[in-house]
Amino acid sequence: MQPAYKLIYNKLFEYYGPQSWWPAETPFEMMIGSILVQNTNWRNVDKALIKLAPYFEPAIIDYLPIEDLAQLIRSSGFYNIKAKRIKAFMEWFRKYDYNVERIKNMDKIELRKELLSIHGIGQETADVMLVYAFEKPVFVVDAYARRIFYRIGHDMPASYDSFRKLLEKELPNKLTLYNEFHALLVEHAKQYCRSKPICENCPLLDICDRRRE
Structure with a gap:
């Protein structure tokens, strides 16, 4: 059984593929x-x-x-x-x-x-x-991450750093993973897990509690 957070990452990566983020020339x-x-x-x-x-x-x-x-x-x-x-x-x-x-x-x-x-x-x-920019493995806690993790069924810590450290404790210390995870969560929040979610065909539906804010 994969750790819960890595499972989310793997499902999103399999569905969306590499995101090549951040959108900038330099x-x-x-x-x-x-x-x-x-x-x-x-x-x-x-x-x-x-x-x-x-x-x-x-x-x-x-x-x-x-x-x-x-x-x-x-x-x-x-x-x-x-x-x-x-x-x-x-x-x-x-x-x-x-x-x-x-x-x-x-x-x-x-x-x-x-x-x-x-x-x-x-x-x-x-x-x-x-x-x-500086190629340090850190989990970015944004509004999209909070929304997705809550809806799936994870009661994440309220404080930014507690949320971040919990994920970093569970995930491999790999820059590419943190880079992609943030970008994948952003993409998923835009495509399916919107403020008004589109649950049909969602790649996370089978592991989601479908909780609403």
Whole structure:
């Protein structure tokens, strides 16, 4: 019998296949996208990323006036707040000479602490960066994960870190698994496990308690 969480992963992977996530050309674009997607949908982020494309070098974004940056990301919503968050992130990134490879060599726990110390970088955003930019195996707890696990029948811890640590304790310590698991849960939440679920033909139906929020 497979562990419950690995069974969920295997069923989703068999159904959807590899997701090739995060949708970005570079780690830097990925990190900026993870800030822009806070409290909005990816369509709005995509519009902002298109506007940012001519400026997509770390030093250029870093020294771009905050008022100009805010206007470029207007489509992402809360654009003044997100511009401040991007600027705070860039201040931290500058300390490492904008060098992603250098940051990858850091200890995962220490790096996570640093990311969480940046204004506007919460647990979910930090963990998304850890997985997709800095290649650290971390389980990303987002609203989709909470919804799916609850409906299946798992009473997960209320706190973010308790939820995350429970999954990380049970799952193999493999980056590709954490990368794919997050992406697969997002895809499944969009396809079947929506706010109003579509249970017919759902690949998890045979293991789901079909609980509703």
